[in-house]
Amino acid sequence: MKKILTFMMAFVSLLGTNAVFAQSESNSMMAKLSEMDSNQLTVLIIMGVILGIIVLLLILIIYLMSFITTVFRRENPAMAAEPTWWESFKEKFITGDVEEEAVEKKEMSDHSYDGITELDNFMPPWLQYVFLFTAIFGVAYFINYSVLGYGKTGIEEYEEELRIEAIASEERKANAVAGIDETTAVYDESSGALAVGKSIFETNCAACHAADGGGGVGPNLTDEYWIHGGTIKDLFTVIKYGVVSKGMVPWQDQLSPEEIQNVASYILSLEGTTPANPKAPQGEIVGASSEVIPAETPDSTAVDGQADTLSVESE
Numbered sequence: 001m002k003k004i005l006t007f008m009m010a011f012v013s014l015l016g017t018n019a020v021f022a023q024s025e026s027n028s029m030m031a032k033l034s035e036m037d038s039n040q041l042t043v044l045i046i047m048g049v050i051l052g053i054i055v056l057l058l059i060l061i062i063y064l065m066s067f068i069t070t071v072f073r074r075e076n077p078a079m080a081a082e083p084t085w086w087e088s089f090k091e092k093f094i095t096g097d098v099e100e101e102a103v104e105k106k107e108m109s110d111h112s113y114d115g116i117t118e119l120d121n122f123m124p125p126w127l128q129y130v131f132l133f134t135a136i137f138g139v140a141y142f143i144n145y146s147v148l149g150y151g152k153t154g155i156e157e158y159e160e161e162l163r164i165e166a167i168a169s170e171e172r173k174a175n176a177v178a179g180i181d182e183t184t185a186v187y188d189e190s191s192g193a194l195a196v197g198k199s200i201f202e203t204n205c206a207a208c209h210a211a212d213g214g215g216g217v218g219p220n221l222t223d224e225y226w227i228h229g230g231t232i233k234d235l236f237t238v239i240k241y242g243v244v245s246k247g248m249v250p251w252q253d254q255l256s257p258e259e260i261q262n263v264a265s266y267i268l269s270l271e272g273t274t275p276a277n278p279k280a281p282q283g284e285i286v287g288a289s290s291e292v293i294p295a296e297t298p299d300s301t302a303v304d305g306q307a308d309t310l311s312v313e314s315e
Contacts, residue, residue: 197266214275227283
């Protein structure tokens with residue numbers, strides 16, 4: 001019984017040591033568990049309970065076998081002289097016949113230097129089995145990777161990880177793009193985003209705001225005056241939902257959230273440019289001290305925008 005308890009304590013200690021060295025793996029396992037639904041977790045719990053019951057039954061069987069063997073050895077003196085199954089197992093696979101090896105001094109006479117003779121030390125069975133296993137594993141590893149070519153080399157595994165990460169990166173990017181709205185839009189000043197925004201602007205917005213943003217039916221987009229706010233989120237809102245009363249139609253059904261953000265970013269990049277025929281300022285400007293400065297009243301003869309194309313109510 002003491003041997004069984006000692007074995008169980010050593011096993012638990014080994015598990016604890018492995019848990020310390022496998023912290024990163026356990027974190028990834030917890031992440032996978034959090035992604036499971038209730039049905040998968042239920043099945044996993046049931047399998048864990050069944051496995052636990054099986055382990056307990058095995059421990060109980062081992063204990064009963066040890067108990068029965070002890071009873072038989074006490075009632076039968078001849079059996080008491082024989083080694084137990086654990087002693088036989090230990091001698092055959094773990095320690096070997098230590099007493100026999102201790103009696104025989106295997107001196108290597110040809111390895112004697114300055115009166116110091118080397119001994120052919122005994123190798124325990126478990127170490128012999130480990131050495132044999134590593135030799136077989138090494139041959140199989142070489143054949144699998146170098147001869148047959150079934151296994152992936154380190155470079156191939158690295159390239160596969162890069163491929164998987166590229167797919168995951170695209171998925172994350174798609175999710176981020178799909179989540180863009182008037183509360184999360186940001187000014188994207190990258191050349192690619194501005195190029196896309198310019199193309200969309202020239203196709204859909206130039207009719208009302210002019211190709212250079214100077215304004216026409218719609219207001220001027222190049223000065224500092226804005227009717228509905230001049231931040232990226234304000235522009236995103238106007239483009240997405242439109243201002244129907246001023247002839248600005250909503251574009252949320254024609255443009256994707258990313259395209260709306262690109263157009264809004266391009267419009268912001270027009271501020272400070274010099275259009276060929278700029279329209280008079282409209283709306284108001286917020287100065288450095290947050291003072292609202294109204295624009296001059298536009299000419300009463302100016303055309304009130306009533307168009308079906310994109311007419312961002314900026315300045």
